[in-house]
Amino acid sequence: MHSRRMQMVMDRAAIALSTACAIHCLLLPILLVALPALATTSIGRESFHRLLLWFAFPVSVLALTQGCRRHKDRIVLIAGVLGLVLITTTTFIGESFLNENSERLAMVVGATALSFGHFRNYRLCNKNNCKNNCKF
Known part of the structure; x- marks a missing residue:
């Protein structure tokens, strides 16, 4: 069931996941200096971006597709699309082609x-009061 409430929940979740990714990119270097033990956790690894992307990508595609329709x-x-392309590309090939600062900037943008x-x-x-019975 694709209701207005579900649309809003998906958009909120995608905003939270994108924000978590940006915060991770910006604060991780500071946290690793302050708390070196974090480097041994999953939060301190690059795989954390892949984990966030694994959740953010499908939620984003679904929410944006439904809303745009x-x-x-x-x-x-x-x-x-710009955000998903930058995040996905940077997550999978950023380490190979970008320096650390450029990779961080691409992820935050x-x-x-x-x-x-x-x-x-x-x-x-919310403004257009999208109805529960919108055709997809």
Whole structure:
């Protein structure tokens, strides 16, 4: 069942996951200096990005697709696709092609674009009062 409530929950979850990714990118170096033991946990590893992406990607695609079908806003689609491409590309090939600062910047820009897309999607669905019976 694809209801307005489910749409909003998916957008909120995707915003939270994107934000967690950005915070992880920005604060991890500081935390590793302050608490070196974190390096031995899953939070201190690059695989943490893959784990976040594993959850964020399907939720984002579903939420953005449903929202865009309802309100037809291209900015949501562009921001969402840009964010997903940056995050996915950086997660899987960023280490090989980018230095640490560039990788961090790409992840933060991607997470910001994705969060913006979901925030706008959330607002438009709320504003347009997307109904439970919208055709998909």
